[in-house]
Amino acid sequence: MSTDGLITPPPTPVGNQSQQRTAYPSPTSSSSKSSSTTKPSNTRPTLKPSFSTKSTSIRENVQVMVRCRPRSKKELQIDEEPCWLISPEEGSIELARLKAPSTISTFHYDNVVMGVDNEQVYKAGILDLVRSAMMGYNGTVFAYGQTASGKTYTMDTTGREYLLRVSYMEIYNEKIKDLLNTQNTDPEIVEDKKGVYVRNLKEVIVKTAQEVMNCIKEGEGNRHISATDYNEHSSRSHTVFQFVIESRSKGVPANTNRGVRVSQLNLIDLAGSEKVATDIERRKEGGYINKSLLTLGNVISKLTSDEPATHIPFRNSKLTRILQVALSGNARISVICTINPTFASKDESLNTLRFAQRAKLVKTAAKMTRILDNSELQNCLIKIAELQTKMQEKTDLEAETRQRLKSLLGLILTSSKEDHPDQLEMFKQFSNISADDLMKESTMRDVVARCEEGFSAQITTHQKQMDKMAQDVESMRDMVNIMESAHAKQTDALSKRDAQIEKLKQELSASKSSRTTKMPISRQTKTPRSSLHPAFIPTMESTKVPMSKVLELQEHVHIPQPPPPPPPPPPPKIELPKKPVLSDTKLTQPTVTLQDFNPAISLAVKHISEAISTGLTHSPSPQEQDDDEVEYDMMTSCLEPPNQSIVDISDAISRVFKAVISSTVLNQEQKVDDSKQTITQALKNAIQHSTVKNFIPIHEAVAFIQVAPLTEFVNPSQLVPVNEEPLIAEDLSELVVTDDELPELEEEIVQELSVLECPAEEHMVQELSALERSAAEEELLEYTAEKKMTEEELATTEKKMVQELPTAEKEKAIISEQDLSRQNQICNEESDSFIEEAYSHSINQSSTLSFIFNKWTVMCFAVYIFFQTN
Numbered sequence: 001m002s003t004d005g006l007i008t009p010p011p012t013p014v015g016n017q018s019q020q021r022t023a024y025p026s027p028t029s030s031s032s033k034s035s036s037t038t039k040p041s042n043t044r045p046t047l048k049p050s051f052s053t054k055s056t057s058i059r060e061n062v063q064v065m066v067r068c069r070p071r072s073k074k075e076l077q078i079d080e081e082p083c084w085l086i087s088p089e090e091g092s093i094e095l096a097r098l099k100a101p102s103t104i105s106t107f108h109y110d111n112v113v114m115g116v117d118n119e120q121v122y123k124a125g126i127l128d129l130v131r132s133a134m135m136g137y138n139g140t141v142f143a144y145g146q147t148a149s150g151k152t153y154t155m156d157t158t159g160r161e162y163l164l165r166v167s168y169m170e171i172y173n174e175k176i177k178d179l180l181n182t183q184n185t186d187p188e189i190v191e192d193k194k195g196v197y198v199r200n201l202k203e204v205i206v207k208t209a210q211e212v213m214n215c216i217k218e219g220e221g222n223r224h225i226s227a228t229d230y231n232e233h234s235s236r237s238h239t240v241f242q243f244v245i246e247s248r249s250k251g252v253p254a255n256t257n258r259g260v261r262v263s264q265l266n267l268i269d270l271a272g273s274e275k276v277a278t279d280i281e282r283r284k285e286g287g288y289i290n291k292s293l294l295t296l297g298n299v300i301s302k303l304t305s306d307e308p309a310t311h312i313p314f315r316n317s318k319l320t321r322i323l324q325v326a327l328s329g330n331a332r333i334s335v336i337c338t339i340n341p342t343f344a345s346k347d348e349s350l351n352t353l354r355f356a357q358r359a360k361l362v363k364t365a366a367k368m369t370r371i372l373d374n375s376e377l378q379n380c381l382i383k384i385a386e387l388q389t390k391m392q393e394k395t396d397l398e399a400e401t402r403q404r405l406k407s408l409l410g411l412i413l414t415s416s417k418e419d420h421p422d423q424l425e426m427f428k429q430f431s432n433i434s435a436d437d438l439m440k441e442s443t444m445r446d447v448v449a450r451c452e453e454g455f456s457a458q459i460t461t462h463q464k465q466m467d468k469m470a471q472d473v474e475s476m477r478d479m480v481n482i483m484e485s486a487h488a489k490q491t492d493a494l495s496k497r498d499a500q501i502e503k504l505k506q507e508l509s510a511s512k513s514s515r516t517t518k519m520p521i522s523r524q525t526k527t528p529r530s531s532l533h534p535a536f537i538p539t540m541e542s543t544k545v546p547m548s549k550v551l552e553l554q555e556h557v558h559i560p561q562p563p564p565p566p567p568p569p570p571p572p573k574i575e576l577p578k579k580p581v582l583s584d585t586k587l588t589q590p591t592v593t594l595q596d597f598n599p600a601i602s603l604a605v606k607h608i609s610e611a612i613s614t615g616l617t618h619s620p621s622p623q624e625q626d627d628d629e630v631e632y633d634m635m636t637s638c639l640e641p642p643n644q645s646i647v648d649i650s651d652a653i654s655r656v657f658k659a660v661i662s663s664t665v666l667n668q669e670q671k672v673d674d675s676k677q678t679i680t681q682a683l684k685n686a687i688q689h690s691t692v693k694n695f696i697p698i699h700e701a702v703a704f705i706q707v708a709p710l711t712e713f714v715n716p717s718q719l720v721p722v723n724e725e726p727l728i729a730e731d732l733s734e735l736v737v738t739d740d741e742l743p744e745l746e747e748e749i750v751q752e753l754s755v756l757e758c759p760a761e762e763h764m765v766q767e768l769s770a771l772e773r774s775a776a777e778e779e780l781l782e783y784t785a786e787k788k789m790t791e792e793e794l795a796t797t798e799k800k801m802v803q804e805l806p807t808a809e810k811e812k813a814i815i816s817e818q819d820l821s822r823q824n825q826i827c828n829e830e831s832d833s834f835i836e837e838a839y840s841h842s843i844n845q846s847s848t849l850s851f852i853f854n855k856w857t858v859m860c861f862a863v864y865i866f867f868q869t870n
């Protein structure tokens with residue numbers, strides 16, 4: 001036994017105490033000394049066995065514990081002596097230093113504790129109550145005692161784990177205040193079939209001890225606490241911390257109310273009874289406190305009275321009204337009475353102890369409360385069931401998500417391998433991540449971010465590719481449009497060109513026919529239209545030079561090199577092809593030269609002159625024929641000895657032309673002028689000295705020459721290329737004109753023909769006309785001069801003869817002279833007429849000849865261009 005908690009050894013474990021306490025002392029009578037040693041007459045029921053679930057009612061007395069706190073520092077400083085001797089093992093407490101015999105001796109209670117440890121208080125006085133409350137029995141624990149005796153200290157630290165809802169209220173000056181919601185001004189005490197309870201209190205569902213402690217702490221903060229004369233932090237109100245416990249057996253379906261038990265556990269911290277305080281406010285508070293405590297005492301007295309109470313004044317105070325259910329018996333009650341340890345509080349402590357004695361006499365019969373209607377627990381259970389279902393769904397969803405994520409990562413990895421090797425490393429790290437890791441928020445966020453990054457990169461790449469393809473398509477569209485436009489233009493140009501070619505061909509044909517009609521009819525039927533070999537004529541109608549044509553061309557490749565085109569007036573600019581094809585194929589006739597022709601020409605002129613001057617009577621002597629044999633042979637037998645007929649003369653002239661033309665064809669055009677000069681002179685002489693008036697055969701001969709084919713003058717087989725290199729297939733293939741090139745070539749040829757033909761022809765005709773005119777005028781002048789000279793000589797001779805004649809004869813002569821003059825005049829007129837006729841024939845012939853030259857030149861040039869272009 002110890003007199004002071006501070007010096008008292010640690011108390012015996014509560015468990016031991018409980019086991020030792022098989023019997024309780026009867027409420028000690030203040031008048032019975034022996035009560036101090038008397039064991040309680042009523043046997044307390046064994047809590048654990050008797051609190052089985054089979055029990056529906058627990059009949060017992062209020063459990064009473066007395067706790068004496070240690071002396072405070074202040075009490076120690078003033079050396080306050082301990083007042084009580086406490087024996088936890090005995091469960092007794094007795095007043096120390098009894099100076100005289102007193103009615104107060106020893107008190108016995110269910111538990112008497114001391115010290116600072118609340119654990120033993122809990123285990124000794126509250127544990128069973130809480131257990132029974134958890135099983136569905138109401139329980140009330142309240143601390144009773146003098147101010148500053150340790151009630152709050154005891155109740156505050158009894159925290160245990162409860163799964164329930166709590167409320168916290170205080171009764172301050174007989175007003176109920178919600179400590180968990182100070183804004184709640186409407187809590188009131190009501191009584192219905194559930195019993196007496198406070199309505200509209202805020203209830204907080206708690207799942208852990210910490211949550212309970214948080215609620216207690218919050219309520220304590222709102223509680224009325226003031227410094228009093230006795231306690232710096234004196235509670236100025238009664239507080240009720242209420243647990244509402246709903247429970248039921250496991251395995252009961254959540255949607256039924258079967259087996260649901262509801263119980264309350266009230267932890268009541270009463271305000272301390274106190275003497276009159278000096279402070280008015282404290283005094284007023286103390287009045288309410290004392291009154292309520294007095295009412296509590298009265299209620300307990302009534303409940304413990306031997307006489308049946310007709311009226312129990314529960315309604316006299318809010319405190320007893322709230323405790324009505326518990327005090328009425330349907331609750332197990334545990335009262336913890338606290339006392340101050342010192343003599344200064346001895347009287348108050350004695351009052352407390354007496355109260356504890358009375359309280360101990362209160363009998364209770366707590367009943368297990370079952371409810372069948374809707375309860376908070378039921379709602380919670382339903383919610384819990386719903387939550388469990390949702391949890392299951394979430395779990396399933398998570399599992400599915402994991403699986404999808406794995407598959408997605410697999411796809412990404414595969415895709416990255418194929419399309420984006422550079423992103424492969426980024427995703428590789430995910431391949432080893434477990435599904436659980438994937439479900440972690442941070443990992444998931446990382447994975448999703450990487451995936452988004454990868455997808456974004458892929459989308460960007462694809463977008464770029466699509467943009468590029470769109471650009472390509474756009475540019476291709478533009479190209480197609482341009483090509484279509486160009487094609488349309490080409491088609492249009494081609495059609496125009498075709499029409500132009502057709503027109504030109506028609507004009508050309510008309511021009512040719514008109515020229516042909518101008519020629520003597522007798523020769524038109526004999527001679528071909530063209531002087532060129534047909535193979536050398538570019539066919540306008542053909543769209544392509546066939547290979548057979550090329551091979552044929554190869555056979556006739558002995559074509560003489562065309563003479564360069566004469567400069568047309570006005571000078572048409574003719575751009576020669578840059579790639580000459582036959583430029584190296586300079587053709588020549590090695591066996592025949594112009595020098596060889598000159599003797600023949602001279603001989604022919606000689607024959608013509610002789611034939612004309614001798615009046616078509618001369619025939620060459622056999623010697624002359626032998627002398628000329630070599631030349632005849634060299635002319636390839638073109639020249640035959642002239643006959644006495646005019647046909648022979650014309651034939652001779654034609655052969656001369658043949659020689660000249662041959663020399664022209666042989667690209668020796670530099671000699672053409674000389675030859676022309678010679679021919680012109682020969683003709684002049686023939687005309688001058690001939691008495692023949694009919695020159696038609698000569699004209700026919702000239703016409704024959706004009707239209708005679710080239711092959712009649714030059715045998716192509718005698719012509720070979722200068723370089724003596726035959727054309728090879730590659731060269732020949734270059735002669736082939738494709739379909740695409742032909743229109744352009746045709747157009748060029750037609751244009752060049754049109755440029756060259758008319759102006760050049762006209763120019764040359766004009767030039768030749770001027771030349772012939774001047775030649776004719778010179779001849780005429782010469783002729784006139786000679787004639788004049790002859791006439792003068794004749795006149796002189798006649799004069800001499802007349803002077804030598806007799807007079808009669810002179811007169812005749814004079815008459816004859818007159819006649820002669822007249823005859824001369826007639827002769828002159830005839831001569832003039834003849835000259836005019838000859839001149840006109842000469843002009844016509846010159847024009848025709850010039851046309852022949854020009855025509856050949858143009859055609860050769862056309863052929864030249866044709867081959868050069870290809």
Ligand SMILES: Nc1ncnc2c1ncn2[C@@H]1O[C@H](COP(=O)(O)OP(=O)(O)OP(=O)(O)O)[C@@H](O)[C@H]1O
Pocket residue numbers: 068069070072114115116117145146147148149150151152153154231233234235236270271272273338
């Ligand atoms: N068992 C104990 N061990 C140590 N100190 C204690 C004990 N009981 C109480 N005290 C201290 O005593 C003082 C008063 O305690 P408490 O405030 O609990 O008394 P009270 O009975 O609640 O007073 P009131 O009625 O005025 O509120 C406090 O300082 C408290 O810490």
